[in-house]
Amino acid sequence: xxxxxxxxxxxxxxxxxxxxxxxxxxxxxxxxxxxxxxxxxxxxxxxxxxxxxxxxxxxxxxxxxxxxxxxxxxxxxxxxxxxxxxxxxxxxxxxxxxxxxxxxxxxxxxxxxxxxxxxxxxxxxxxxxxxxxxxxxxxxxxxxxxxxxxxxxxxxxxxxxxxxxxxxxxxxxxxxxxxxxxxxxxxxxxxxxxxxxxxxxxxxxxxxxxxxxxxxxxxxxxxxxxx
Amino acid sequence: xxxxxxxxxxxxxxxxxxxxxxxxxxxxxxxxxxxxxxxxxxxxxxxxxxxxxxxxxxxxxxxxxxxxxxxxxxxxxxxxxxxxxxxxxxxxxxxxxxxxxxxxxxxxxxxxxxxxxxxxxxxxxxxxxxxxxxxxxxxxxxxxxxxxxxxxxxxxxxxxxxxxxxxxxxxxxxxxxxxxxxxxxxxxxxxxxxxxxxxxxxxxxxxxxxxxxxxxxxxx
Numbered sequence: 001x002x003x004x005x006x007x008x009x010x011x012x013x014x015x016x017x018x019x020x021x022x023x024x025x026x027x028x029x030x031x032x033x034x035x036x037x038x039x040x041x042x043x044x045x046x047x048x049x050x051x052x053x054x055x056x057x058x059x060x061x062x063x064x065x066x067x068x069x070x071x072x073x074x075x076x077x078x079x080x081x082x083x084x085x086x087x088x089x090x091x092x093x094x095x096x097x098x099x100x101x102x103x104x105x106x107x108x109x110x111x112x113x114x115x116x117x118x119x120x121x122x123x124x125x126x127x128x129x130x131x132x133x134x135x136x137x138x139x140x141x142x143x144x145x146x147x148x149x150x151x152x153x154x155x156x157x158x159x160x161x162x163x164x165x166x167x168x169x170x171x172x173x174x175x176x177x178x179x180x181x182x183x184x185x186x187x188x189x190x191x192x193x194x195x196x197x198x199x200x201x202x203x204x205x206x207x208x209x210x211x212x213x214x215x216x217x218x219x220x221x222x223x224x225x226x227x
Numbered sequence: 228x229x230x231x232x233x234x235x236x237x238x239x240x241x242x243x244x245x246x247x248x249x250x251x252x253x254x255x256x257x258x259x260x261x262x263x264x265x266x267x268x269x270x271x272x273x274x275x276x277x278x279x280x281x282x283x284x285x286x287x288x289x290x291x292x293x294x295x296x297x298x299x300x301x302x303x304x305x306x307x308x309x310x311x312x313x314x315x316x317x318x319x320x321x322x323x324x325x326x327x328x329x330x331x332x333x334x335x336x337x338x339x340x341x342x343x344x345x346x347x348x349x350x351x352x353x354x355x356x357x358x359x360x361x362x363x364x365x366x367x368x369x370x371x372x373x374x375x376x377x378x379x380x381x382x383x384x385x386x387x388x389x390x391x392x393x394x395x396x397x398x399x400x401x402x403x404x405x406x407x408x409x410x411x412x413x414x415x416x417x418x419x420x421x422x423x424x425x426x427x428x429x430x431x432x433x434x435x436x437x438x439x440x441x442x443x444x445x446x447x
Contacts (some may be wrong), residue, residue, distance in 0.1 A: 011288040012333030062284050063293070066275040076271060077303030079345050080296060084272070087292040094286040132341035136288060 004101065007113075008135015011090065014098055021101035022226060023138055025112040026219075027194070028146030029187055030168045031156030032208045033215060037146065038110050040216045041223070045106050050227070053100045056110035060091035071167060078123040085116050086133055097138060106227075113137045114145075114201060118193035122186070123173055141226040143201060144219060145194055148208035150187045154180070230310030231436045232347060234321035236403070237355035238396060239377070240365035241417045242424070246355065247319050249425045250432065254315060259441045262309045266320035269300040280376055287332035290381070294325060295342055302346050310347070315441050321349055323410070327402040331395065332382065351435050352412035353428060359400045361418065363393055 004010075004019035024041070028034045038054065045052050058064045067088055070076050076084065100107050113134040120130055148156075157164055166172070169179050170186025198205065204222060206215060233250065235243040247263070254261045267276065276293050279285045285293065306316050322343040329339045366373075367389060375381065378388040379395025407414065413431055415424050432438075 009335040009338055011286070013287070062279050062289055063272075063275045066272065070271060076300065080271070080299040080303055083292055083296040083299045083342075087275075087289055087296055090286070090288040090292050091284070094288055095284075126345070129341065129344060132338060135338060 005139040006135065007137050007139060008132060011094060011098075011136045013094075015102070019098065019101040019138070020104045022106045023097065023101065023109065023140040024106065024223060024226075025109040025114075025140045025143040026146060027111055027114050027143060027203070028208060029148065029153050029190065030165060031153040031160070032146040032148045033156075033212065034110055034146055036212055037216055037219060038108050040212070041219060042108060044216075044220055045108075050106045051104070052106045052108055053096060054108045054110060055092045055096050057085070057115065058088055060088040061095070062091040063088050078120065078125055081123075082116070082120045082125055082130070082133075085120075089113060089116065089134075090136060093136065093138070101138065109140070112140065112143070114143070114194065114197055114203075115190075118190050118197070121193050122170070122189045142223060143203050144222075145198065145203040145205050146208040146215070147191070147194075147205055150184045150191075152209055153187060154183060157183075229313040229440075231315045231351075231441065232306070232310060232318065232321075232349045233315065233432065233436075234318040234323075234349035234352045235355065236320060236323045236352060236412065237417065238357060238359070238362040238400060238403070240362040241355040241357045242421065243353070243355045243417075244319055245421060246353070246415075246424055246428055247317050249421075250428060251317055253425075253429060254317075254438075254441075257438075258443055259438060260314045260443060261317060261441075262305065262314050263317045263319070264301050264305055265318070266324060267294065267297055269297040271300050272296045280374075283375065283381065285376075285381065287329070287334050290332060290376075291325065291329040291334050291339060291342070294328075298322075298325070298343070298346070307347075313441065315436070315438075318349065321352065322346060323352065323354075323403070323406050323412070326406055327399050330402050330405075331379070331398045348410075351432065352410070353431075354403065354407060354412040354414050355417040355424070356414050357417040359397055362400075363396060366396075367392070 003016040010016050026034050026038055042052050058067050067084055097107050117130045121127055164179055164183050169183035171182055175185040176182040206218060235247045237243040251261055251263050272293060279293060309316050325343060326339055330336050373388045373392050378392040380388060380391050382395060384394040385391040415427060
């Protein structure tokens with residue numbers, strides 16, 4: 001087993017040489033079909049006898065409630081928000097991802113550091129600062145980027161809820177007072193950041209404008225190559 | 228940036244909080260615009276920090292990041308706007324505290340320095356230098372009930388809180404030495420009397436900072 005790669009310096013106690021398992025990441029905006037695909041993949045993996053565990057944004061024991069509260073109030077600055085989200089990520093990294101890899105699990109990540117970096121960059125945080133910060137992250141075995149047209153994201157968001165999400169519309173950065181317009185602009189900015197990161201982080205870009213089963217078959221085929 | 232940032236650093240028990248308090252009183256009474264901020268005091272992250280510490284959920288990395296979140300919140304909402312508004316900001320502990328504590332907990336030194344690189348370095352940092360044994364004596368004589376993280380119990384140095392505190396503070400002390408060599412803060416001999424230290428501190432502040440520009444324009 002070759003040692004696990006990290007983007008920078010591993011967190012204290014990570015023991016890269018003893019980390020097996022697989023880390024599979026699915027990135028994509030709200031409404032891109034991420035959660036649906038993760039659920040299908042989880043069934044598929046378990047049917048084949050793999051033990052799985054899932055992680056995602058704002059799911060840490062440590063700060064998820066506080067982050068949720070901070071989101072409601074829109075009171076945090078961009079650096080504070082970034083470090084707060086990094087705390088949420090690090091908590092899951094240290095307590096779930098690394099122990100699960102150590103035990104040979106397949107970890108399914110519903111978004112990873114890339115979304116956190118893209119959001120922070122769009123808000124003016126420094127790219128190198130973010131790269132150093134997230135140097136603690138394990139390099140995944142495969143990263144999928146589910147790409148869907150902004151118009152399709154809008155439709156799916158309205159199907160789920162009866163309004164667009166304040167943060168997913170980037171309303172905090174004043175792109176437009178009109179929420180719909182802000183949503184479209186913000187998603188384009190995020191998408192541009194993902195395009196920039198695509199090569200550096202070796203994203204497999206998946207066309208999200210297709211039927212659910214077509215996408216999952218595509219994902220499964222690609223995952224088989226790393227299992 | 229028009230403001231001035233003054234920070235104090237040192238071991239627990241070094242007397243730095245007393246000294247920065249006296250600086251605050253001096254500047255206020257002389258009619259300057261002053262703001263005081265202290266480590267680990269942001270309201271936003273307080274519940275997370277408390278929960279993490281109480282339930283011992285913190286790893287070296289999350290310990291570092293949650294304190295940096297606290298720092299960033301105070302920095303973005305208070306320190307930076309106040310500096311821009313032309314205040315003298317006094318900080319009881321600043322980035323060096325994180326550099327020392329996080330390194331002792333095993334975080335990569337460069338990673339921690341990068342993490343805090345968004346914050347402007349202080350215009351003057353005072354390090355209150357006290358021999359380890361004296362600092363330990365002051366804390367252990369006055370307050371025998373040590374908190375879990377304060378004693379560095381998360382590092383598994385010793386099952387005895389007092390012994391753990393000794394070893395932990397010793398490592399912090401070594402880390403501060405490294406930081407002094409790297410960043411050259413003003414070192415104050417903290418074995419001197421309170422008055423003597425304060426006199427030196429005030430003199431250095433008056434030399435290094437053009438205080439006249441921080442007077443209130445509007446008489447109160």
